[in-house]
Amino acid sequence: MKIVKPSVDLLFVTPNSAQLIESAGRTCYKSEDLITEDSADKFVKMIGKRGHVSVIEHAYATFRFITDRGITHEIVRHRLASYSQESTRYCNYSKEKFGREISVVMPSWFRDPLLEQVRRRWVSACTGAEAAYFDLIDSGAPPQIARSVLPTCLKTEIVMTANFREWGWFLLKRLPPAAHPDIRPLAFEVWKHLVGECAPVFEMAEIRDIAYEYIDTLEGGR
Numbered sequence: 001m002k003i004v005k006p007s008v009d010l011l012f013v014t015p016n017s018a019q020l021i022e023s024a025g026r027t028c029y030k031s032e033d034l035i036t037e038d039s040a041d042k043f044v045k046m047i048g049k050r051g052h053v054s055v056i057e058h059a060y061a062t063f064r065f066i067t068d069r070g071i072t073h074e075i076v077r078h079r080l081a082s083y084s085q086e087s088t089r090y091c092n093y094s095k096e097k098f099g100r101e102i103s104v105v106m107p108s109w110f111r112d113p114l115l116e117q118v119r120r121r122w123v124s125a126c127t128g129a130e131a132a133y134f135d136l137i138d139s140g141a142p143p144q145i146a147r148s149v150l151p152t153c154l155k156t157e158i159v160m161t162a163n164f165r166e167w168g169w170f171l172l173k174r175l176p177p178a179a180h181p182d183i184r185p186l187a188f189e190v191w192k193h194l195v196g197e198c199a200p201v202f203e204m205a206e207i208r209d210i211a212y213e214y215i216d217t218l219e220g221g222r
Helices: 017-029 039-048 053-058 069-075 113-139 143-149 164-174 184-197 205-216
Strands: 003-005 005-011 062-067 081-085 102-103 155-161
Touching: 003 039, 005 184, 017 039, 017 053, 039 053, 053 155, 053 164, 062 069, 062 102, 062 184, 069 155, 102 155, 113 143, 155 164, 164 184, 164 205, 184 205
Parallel strands: 003 102
Antiparallel strands: 005 062, 062 155, 081 155
C-alpha cells in the first residue's frame, strides 16, 4: 500500500481572461471603444462590485485534483462543471501499472503527534482493505465487484472544468473554516492559481477575505 499526498494542477485556463471578460461585458453597453491596453482589470473589478458576475462565466479553468474519494464526493456537488474521474470499475489495482498495490491519500491530521494511535489503526484498516480487495481479485472478481471493499481514502484523480463564476462559488464553499479540513488546502491551491491568472475576479472582496483568513491559519501567517 502506498500513501500519497494530495495535489492540484492547473491544466488549462482561458488565455487573456480579463480581456475576454471585458470584451464580452462591453458588448452589453456597446462601449468597446473604451477598451485600452490596461482597461480590462478596472472593468472586471467594476462589474464585480455591481454584481454583474454572469459576465465572468465566459472564462474557464481546468484543474486536476489528486485526492481521496470522500473529497471528490464533495467536489462533484458543484453541478455547473464537467468531470472526468479515475474509475474503480475499470482500474484493476493488481496490475503492474498500479504497482500492484492500492494508493491512499494522506489525511491532513496524519502528522499530528497526538494521533499516533489513530494513525496506526488507520494504516492497519487501509492495509486490511487492500488485502480484501486483492483476495477478491485473486478469486476471480472483476474490479467493479472488488472495489466495494476499498476505503473512502482511496487515492483518485479527477479533472474538473468550470467557468470562473463557478470556481468562485467553489472557493466560497470549500475554503472557509467550516469546510472539510482535507478540501481546504486543495481550494487554497486553486485560489493561488486563479488569482495569478485573473486577479480582478479572484481578489473580489468576499473570496479574498476567505483566502487571507486561510493564510492566517498557516504556520507563520502572512
